[in-house]
Amino acid sequence: MRRFLLLFLALISGVSIGVGYAKPKAKSKVDPAQKTAEFEQLFTNLFTVWDSNHDGKLDIKELNAVIESPQIHGGESAIAVYLHRRLVKPDSDTAGVLTLPDMLALADDPATQKNISGKAGHIVAINHTLFTPNDPNLLTIHQGGIGDCYLISVIGTFVYQHPMAFRTMIAPLADGSYQIHFGNGRLVAVAPMTDAELIMGAGEGRDHGVWLSVLEKAYARIDLEAKQKKTGKEIEADDAVATDFIGHGGTSGPVIKLLTGHKTAGAPLARWVKEDPTNGLEKAHVLLAKLSYEHRLISVGTGKTKELPKGIAHGHAFGVLGYNPANRVVTVFNPWGNHVKPAGPPGLVNGYPTEHGVFQVPLAEFIEIYGGITYETDKPATI
Numbered sequence: 396m397r398r399f400l401l402l403f404l405a406l407i408s409g410v411s412i413g414v415g416y417a418k419p420k421a422k423s424k425v426d427p428a429q430k431t432a433e434f435e436q437l438f439t440n441l442f443t444v445w446d447s448n449h450d451g452k453l454d455i456k457e458l459n460a461v462i463e464s465p466q467i468h469g470g471e472s473a474i475a476v477y478l479h480r481r482l483v484k485p486d487s488d489t490a491g492v493l494t495l496p497d498m499l500a501l502a503d504d505p506a507t508q509k510n511i512s513g514k515a516g517h518i519v520a521i522n523h524t525l526f527t528p529n530d531p532n533l534l535t536i537h538q539g540g541i542g543d544c545y546l547i548s549v550i551g552t553f554v555y556q557h558p559m560a561f562r563t564m565i566a567p568l569a570d571g572s573y574q575i576h577f578g579n580g581r582l583v584a585v586a587p588m589t590d591a592e593l594i595m596g597a598g599e600g601r602d603h604g605v606w607l608s609v610l611e612k613a614y615a616r617i618d619l620e621a622k623q624k625k626t627g628k629e630i631e632a633d634d635a636v637a638t639d640f641i642g643h644g645g646t647s648g649p650v651i652k653l654l655t656g657h658k659t660a661g662a663p664l665a666r667w668v669k670e671d672p673t674n675g676l677e678k679a680h681v682l683l684a685k686l687s688y689e690h691r692l693i694s695v696g697t698g699k700t701k702e703l704p705k706g707i708a709h710g711h712a713f714g715v716l717g718y719n720p721a722n723r724v725v726t727v728f729n730p731w732g733n734h735v736k737p738a739g740p741p742g743l744v745n746g747y748p749t750e751h752g753v754f755q756v757p758l759a760e761f762i763e764i765y766g767g768i769t770y771e772t773d774k775p776a777t778i
Contacts, residue, residue: 529602654692726753
């Protein structure tokens with residue numbers, strides 16, 4: 396499989412691969428027509444294998460089976476993830492299936508070739524260990540390309556408050572699977588991570604292990620069981636992959652309960668200030684100072700209509716890392732792990748200096764941006 400991946404990367408990047416050279420060989424020019432022909436052959440071969448029911452159509456269930464298969468690696472995984480996202484996009488023109496002509500049209504597209512090349516290179520760059528010596532590390536947390544900010548923001552805040560907790564929470568097993576013992580007593584088994592799963596969720600790289608992707612997969616399992624309980628219908632293993640369950644938004648309260656074993660509560664800070672500007676602001680100050688002192692998890696989110704500072708997205712979840720009562724400044728975490736350099740004075744218009752997703756906001760401005768908070772209490776939660 397390793398050899399296949401190297402050959403695959405050579406195909407799509409035009410890099411000559413060899414051994415025994417003191418100097419790296421220069422990139423050779425690739426004939427676009429030859430490259431496209433080779434992509435067409437590769438896609439044809441994969442379509443024949445992945446169309447498991449041989450109906451001439453590759454559907455989402457067949458792709459999900461490929462993504463979750465431990466036998467699929469490297470470049471094949473990159474193609475499977477690209478095709479999966481193609482099928483689940485709301486504006487997709489493929490009507491939920493791909494025929495061989497559809498696949499060949501994609502193989503001819505330079506943008507498709509470039510996208511798959513990037514994904515294949517990403518797989519090579521991933522450190523597949525569970526934890527590196529520096530893990531967990533807030534500065535290496537990146538949400539990735541799915542809509543699970545409600546999950547990653549809380550995980551990041553938990554890492555900040557309890558740096559080593561996940562090392563005891565996640566237990567690797569001899570067969571490559573994992574057991575996760577969450578703070579509320581919930582025990583979840585997770586199958587070994589596939590290459591495809593590692594490039595679908597949280598951003599993975601050389602500087603950290605795969606622990607965050609393992610947590611995403613565990614939470615997806617919990618979400619799956621909740622949906623089955625709610626509908627009374629069993630969801631087959633190949634009906635959806637982990638990111639299908641967690642990647643369409645959610646709320647942070649259940650995540651806080653899961654990690655801490657404590658119930659949550661909410662506080663409408665903006666309403667307090669609106670009803671009584673002076674006392675409302677003081678009330679928010681006292682609550683945040685108490686929660687920060689007790690190292691409670693706090694989550695906030697933005698709405699979809701209010702004008703927001705540069706670098707702060709609508710409909711997005713953030714974690715609160717702490718509050719300094721002396722200068723009344725809130726430290727916030729964006730799970731994107733992004734960097735922002737305001738074009739003017741920091742504030743409600745230009746945004747705030749941000750490094751690895753971490754930035755600071757004066758309390759009065761924090762309340763204007765977020766309005767309210769969800770926070771961890773000291774009351775035990777049940778499973």
